Amino acid sequence: MSAVDESRARTHGSPIEHTEPVVVIIGSGAGGGTLAYELTAQGVPCVVLEAGPYLTGEDYVNDEWEAFNQMAWLDMRTTSGGWRVARDFPNLPAWIVKAVGGSTTHWSGATPRFMAHEFRARTTYGEVEGASLLDWPITLEELAPYYDRAERAMGSTHRHGRPALPANNNYTVFANGAERIGYRHYATGPYATNATPYDGRPASIQDGFNFQGDKNGSKWSTLVREIPRALATGRLDLRPNCQAVRISCAESGSVDAVEYLDARGDLHKQAARAVCVAGNSIESPRLLLMSASAQHPDGLANSSGQVGRNYMRHLTASAYAKFERPVRMHRGETMAGIIADEARHDTSRGFAGGFYMETLALGPAFLASFLEPGAWGREFTSWLDAYAHLAGMWIVGEDMPRPGNRITLNHDVLDQHGLPVPNVHFDDHPNDIAMRGYACSVADQLYGAVDALAVHHTPPYPSTHNLGTCRMSADPQDGVVDRWGRAHDVPNLYVSDGSQMTTGGAANPTLTIVALAIRQAEHLCEQMARGEL
């Protein structure tokens, strides 16, 4: 453990006794961090168990690999299935953060909403062979007021009077290409980074290091907004470097405590009135599976057998284009550029669902690792030589849920605590492949329209959007949680992160996770007021 971790191993906020049954939130990212703030602001004491350290803007570094080693979730994981990540990055299925604030500390900031039909994926897309599509048990109309609150909390540009961010060089290439091939729905947002000072935080200085944590604090994260405000209520006990390892059940069928390991590896048990699991879509099902008991032999809340299944990761394609003249894509906000024209569902393109195109820039260190893993030779180095003349885009689209794409416990490989690591199995659905092929061809057209010399399609890299492994369903047989994120099997157990998402939609998921968490907090408060929790 580093000196920084050591000095921060102490408790943050207001200490809560281990024997006091409170709301225990596992994870402090978009779901957990939001829930902690919304509940403590309403007077509800909470303990937040965060597996990672308490890093802040001062700790962050403007250096890709150094920041990666500082923030990324590097605990051992294994992979299987036909996806290329299993070959290129066999122990790194996901690129997410292990620190207070979770992956909101390294997210880029794009905040599109789900579209109405995306909550009705099964009805809209029909029966798709090999996919386990389902309609959400909630609608856009129900979530809309919470989307409004989430956008205001996050300061989304282009929404509720928040001004647009200016165009950076990468965007200028991207938007001109879009216009020339007939797209109209392009803009520098919605994007949860301040174009002008807002909510006590400064405007962006366009430093280009979104993925390394934003030292300037212009980007919304639960680290800069929800966590400090929750601590200020005097009702939050935030415990960094604490890894939840088991949720225990009372005879009544309710959960009553969470066992966790602290920074020294000592085991503790925190009594719980309710437990909200928000450890991202790999750790959340892993924790439920590790919490198997006589009452729940296949894992907690898993009578449906759906815990860990239907893992989704979005399309995760990217394209880089080379130009005669300089672009310098590394300058400025990484993802402040969104094209929504292709987000529609339109089967004439040969696939169900849609995708967004968003600006993306990597430094040479990451670009070399992700451009074409394993590649070498002059064709490869020519892309690095052209670094200052490259523009880049990310393609984020809906992928099909499949029952076999799932998180399981790998009992052959143990982590640093001696616990089974999660194995992530993923096979692309033919719909994903068709969408990726189409998306890459329109990326070629877009950059071709502004005279690109060449375009390179980068294979999908470790997943940043991890979704669906404890999904919401109307019927308890189809999923893990109900319309509130409450486990079908356990009355006081909730899932509060992207793993509750029934389908993935095309949109970057953070806004939806925050909206769902605000809504879930309201529900929890109502339940507690009625004495039902």
Place this chain on the structure above:
Amino acid sequence: MSQQTRQQQPSQEPIDLQVDTSRPEPGTPEPGSELAASDRARRMITRLLRVAYPHETFPDGPYQRTAAAVQEAAGSNQADDRALARGLEGLDRAAGGDFLALDDGAAEALLRDRADEYFFRRIRSTAVVALYDDAEVWNLLGYEGASFDKGGYLHRGFDDLDWLPAARVDEYDGGRRVELVEDREAAR
């Protein structure tokens, strides 16, 4: 083969995340494996890297530093160390005795023949990180590195591209976006 059992350390280097799980199992060291750490090995790896990652503008420094990183990575694991030594010996043999004597084309051809061999894949997984995580290389490629302490790029060219017209940044106000096309008929 079964997946390797390994504990993750907090100080883990990113290159280790890309280790191929089909790596050979560790075994007893063999005579000659110290070659991997020798000066000749350093020169051979440096030459190999220049052939595998050719950049006309790069001086020797970045390649030498990367070669050192390759040797260090191999030295941390007996099986990798042995694989590297054998790989380099194989290159010398195939070159008729001296890999260093080959011209670029001949050296690249030998590497192409060995693109899937473990020692070369392992070299690449280390090199692709080490070579491009180097301040001198960043400078040569036109990447400007850390920017926060300089005030970001807000006043240092984040929007200085002048070969395309300025683009609209606000959302389109000429009509609502089509979200759902029920079928081809509806699209007309």
